[in-house]
Structure formats: structure tokens, C-alpha cells
Amino acid sequence: xxxxxxAEGNNPSRAIREALDNLGDAFIxxxxxxxxxxxxxxxxVEATQAVIDAIVLHSRVPIHVLSAxxxxxxxxxxxxxxxxVRMPIRRPRSVFDVDVVISLVPMLAGHHxxxxxxxxxxxxxxxxxxxxxTAHGFVRSHEPWLEGELRDVxxxxxxxxxxxxxxxxxxxxxxxxxFASFDPVAVDAVVMHTAGLDxxxxxxxxxxxRQGIGVCTLSKIDIPLGMISS
Numbered sequence: 676x677x678x679x680x681x682a683e684g685n686n687p688s689r690a691i692r693e694a695l696d697n698l699g700d701a702f703i704x705x706x707x708x709x710x711x712x713x714x715x716x717x718x719x720v721e722a723t724q725a726v727i728d729a730i731v732l733h734s735r736v737p738i739h740v741l742s743a744x745x746x747x748x749x750x751x752x753x754x755x756x757x758x759x760v761r762m763p764i765r766r767p768r769s770v771f772d773v774d775v776v777i778s779l780v781p782m783l784a785g786h787h788x789x790x791x792x793x794x795x796x797x798x799x800x801x802x803x804x805x806x807x808x809t810a811h812g813f814v815r816s817h818e819p820w821l822e823g824e825l826r827d828v829x830x831x832x833x834x835x836x837x838x839x840x841x842x843x844x845x846x847x848x849x850x851x852x853x854f855a856s857f858d859p860v861a862v863d864a865v866v867m868h869t870a871g872l873d874x875x876x877x878x879x880x881x882x883x884x885r886q887g888i889g890v891c892t893l894s895k896i897d898i899p900l901g902m903i904s905s
Contacts, residue, residue, distance in 0.1 A: 709734065714727070
């Protein structure tokens with residue numbers, strides 16, 4: 676049963692440290708055993724530094740921080756575009772060359788809470804798309820390749836290519852609560868439930884759960900008593 680650790684408070688640094696502490700020895704073991712770590716961060720500088728500080732308390736492992744707009748060395752990959760058709764894409768080599776990937780994302784407010792949590796933000800940050808000319812000039816957007824039913828298929832495929840080893844959702848500023856888990860599907864499911872949404876209604880979470888890559892059924896997740904109402 677995957678554990679989702681929770682820390683309440685409006686200070687991101689303190690909340691992240693507490694959430695990681697609440698994961699217990701498993702986080703310490705991860706930091707000590709890792710040979711290299713990549714932090715994929717779409718969060719604040721303060722939150723990112725808090726994760727780094729928590730790691731270096733237990734290990735001197737090399738740490739690389741990858742932001743959403745940080746395009747360096749790439750590897751070639753593909754995503755599904757229909758029956759037996761796959762489209763070539765580029766992904767950062769740094770997430771494939773390390774043995775531990777940590778995702779740090781902010782808890783987005785409003786309707787974005789439905790899907791844009793750990794897995795979706797991680798997939799977007801680790802999928803480099805070319806610039807396209809639009810009426811508003813040159814833009815980079817994943818949306819043309821995420822239309823209709825393919826959206827969930829593409830996101831599940833992207834995530835399965837290189838899953839996250841530890842996911843942290845920083846909600847200190849927006850909701851006064853921060854979450855962490857070694858199962859990103861589980862942590863996304865818990866945060867969606869706290870927002871009043873059904874995690875099993877999101878296709879890519881359900882698909883990953885059915886593939887055995889995470890758990891999105893709340894009754895099968897270790898959650899602090901009183902944190903989640905039925």
C-alpha cells in the first residue's frame with residue numbers, strides 16, 4: 676500500500692521538509708543509495724532548494740535540477756498517434772541517465788487541479804516540442820498532440836517511459852498543505868480527491884493504475900487519518 680505523506684503549513688521550505696520527514700527512513704534510504712538524482716521542478720526556487728537541502732542532509736549524491744524550459748542533451752522517443760502509428764519526439768537525457776527522478780510541482784488552483792498535478796506537469800517538462808508559428812507569433816505548445824482521447828493515452832505512455840521515483844506537490848501557498856509520495860499516481864489521486872474530484876475519472880491515472888504503475892484507488896492508499904473524507 677503506497678504511502679502519501681502530508682504536511683500542513685504555509686511555509687514551503689518547512690512543509691516540504693516535514694512531508695519528506697513523514698516518509699520516514701524510506702526517503703533517507705533513497706538519498707543514501709542514489710548514485711545520481713535529477714529534480715524535475717516546475718515549483719519555486721525556495722521549494723526546489725528545500726528538496727536539495729533535504730537530500731544533502733543524508734547524501735553527497737550529484738543532483739541535477741531540470742526546469743521546464745531547460746533544454747540540454749536529448750534522447751529520441753516516440754508517442755502514440757493512433758493505431759500502430761507513433762510520432763518521434765525529444766526528451767531530456769538527464770531523466771534517463773540518473774537512477775532517481777524527483778518531481779516537484781506546485782498545486783495549481785482552479786480547474787487545473789483536475790489533471791495538472793505531478794504526472795502531467797512532469798510529462799510536459801520532459802517533452803520538448805518545437806516552436807510553431809501561430810497568429811500570436813512563435814509558440815511552444817503540447818496541446819496540438821493532446822487532443823481528444825489521445826491525451827490520456829499519450830500522457831500514460833510518456834510517464835511509463837520513465838516514471839518518477841518521488842513526487843512532491845507543494846501546496847503551501849495555495850492550500851496550506853504539501854504532499855509527498857514514492858507513488859506519483861497515488862499522490863495525484865489524493866490531491867484530486869481533496870479538491871472534490873474523482874481520480875479514477877482521469878484516463879491516464881486509471882490507465883497507469885491498471886498497468887501496475889501506481890495506485891489511484893483511495894482505499895488502497897495509506898493516507899493520514901482525518902485528512903481524507905469519504
